[in-house]
Every structure is written in structure tokens, then in C-alpha cells.
Amino acid sequence: MTDAPATPEITLEQLSGAYAMRAKFYMHMFDVLREEYGPDKTIELMSKATFRLGVEMGEKLKAHGPANIEALTEQFLNGIPCRDHLFSPELLKCDAEGMEIQFHRCPLKDNWEAAGREGDELEMLCRAAGAIDAGLFGAAGFTFKGETWKPGKTGCCRLIVEPGLAAAD
Template sequence: MTETATPDAAPEITLEQLSGAYAMRAKFYMHMFDVLRDEMGADKAVELIGEATFRLGEDMGQKLAPHGPANVEGLTEQFLAGIPCRDHLFAPELRKCDAEGMEIQFHRCPLKDNWVAEGREGEELEMLCHAAGRIDAGMFGAAGFVFKGETWKPGRTGCCRLIVEPGATEPAE
């Protein structure tokens, strides 16, 4: 007799499955970049992928919006808690978290790791990171914060550095 899962039962996701999902996402970005670059040039490819990724981030930022525009500590806690297999896949280093803002340095990124494994490097890798990294600007902006992060550039170690500051508060009437 076979067992059937109830609709409410969440399946266990393995690190291998999650890594595979990130690898597929990385390949999608990479192939989309190649197609758009061939048709429109590299700058336009980065712009278009970046805009789509920014919009995805805006959707994701809705769950963080209750912390906006100034609860940096709450934002940081929820953001870090929501990263699946965060230490293995991203290795975030929380460098700052106070009322003035948050800074997180990612030492790994499954997207970048996959692009490097595919032979992408230098300026091309930087462009892919920039386009994919727009997700953070969309996410933190939609949550009501100011995003000032940086994506990876040649010569740097690690990956993205997220810098988030409180957003504007409405003046009292």
C-alpha cells in the first residue's frame, strides 16, 4: 500500500534540491542575458534583466514592509531568517545592525558560484551580478527602506554587500 501526502504536509527540501533550483535560476539569468545581449547589446540586456529582477524584489518586499520605514533591527532579523540554507549558500556576515542602518556582506552566492562554474568571469560576471542584484533594491525599497548596496566587481572577494538605511517617514500633521 502506498502512502499519499496530505495537501497540508510540506515536503522536505534537501540542500541538493535547493542548490539545483538556484543553479536553474542562474542558468536562466545567464541564457536570458546572452539572448538579450545578442539582440540589443550588453547594456540593454543588463537594464532589462535588472528591471524584471527589481520588480520581483518589489513583490518579495511586501512581506518585509511591516518593518518600514525605520525598524532596521526587525527588518534584518526577518530578512536573515528567511534565507534558506543561508550559511551554506550565502555565508552572510552581519557587519552592522542598528537604528542607523544595516550592512551585510555575503561571502558566497549560489548564482555567482554557478556562473563562475559555467566559465563566466570579469566584466560579464559583473554584469550578471548587477542585473540579478537589482532584486535587493526592489525588495528593500518596497519595504520602505533606502537601499545602497553594491554587487560584486572584479578584484573583490565574496559577493554582494547589502546596505540598508531607514526610509523617509511621513511628516506629522
């Protein structure tokens, strides 16, 4: 009889390190593309890539689309690892008309700020990375109307999700 191998537990430190690596990748990709193509094309290209990643991730939420906002919200929030420590989400609304979540932290934004990114440059990084949410919720059949962080605002992204167009039919 052989014992099954133990499943390693992911620590907060390991997860934070993975987010830091992802933030650095986005930051370096942003810099390289901006040097080559300028800021507008850079945001366009990075947004396309992060949107596609979101579409892939949204497959797991499709069962709730286009209108089960409550189930979507529950699965989405429960799927965020170390969510309170890393993201500090505040659920502002969750009913049949839509869901709204304000994130008070973001490990990507935290790492970019630690690297000295600020103002318009930080806003551009957030916008490019934030396209993941449009892909995620759109692929699941919902309408996404979220906002990424902008200079002068506190916290981070605000997710706004409404029933998809198919729900109106």
C-alpha cells in the first residue's frame, strides 16, 4: 500500500511572489512595447492579450450566464485566493440587476507602485491588465462595465457586471 503524495499548501508568501512576477512581466512588456510602438498601441496590444486570458478563465463561470448574478458573484469571490489580504474586495451590490465590487487593493498595482510607477503610467498599466475582467465576464455571458484605477482615486478596480444581452431576450 502506497500513500498518496501530500498536496503542498500554497502560502501567502508564495502567492504574493507569483503576483509580483506577473506584475513584473506586465511592467516589462509594457516598457518594451511602449518603446517600440508608443503608449496607445501598447495598451491596445496588452489589452488584447489580457482579454484573451480572461476569456479562457471565464469558461468556468459560463454556467451562470447570462443572468444568474448571485451565483456568479459567489463563485467569483470564492475563487479569489487570499482575497481579503491581497484584494480587499467590498461587495457594493449583488442582485438580479447586477453586481458591483470595489477592490481596495491589487497585488499587481501594489507591485507597480513599489517599482516607482505612478500617475498616468500606473493608470495605463492598470487599464492594460484590467482587460482581463472584460474577457472573463463577457465569456461567461454577462455585460461588463467595470472601471480600472485612475489617478486621484483610492483603491483599485471597480467591477460592474450586469446580465448579458441574451438575458433580455
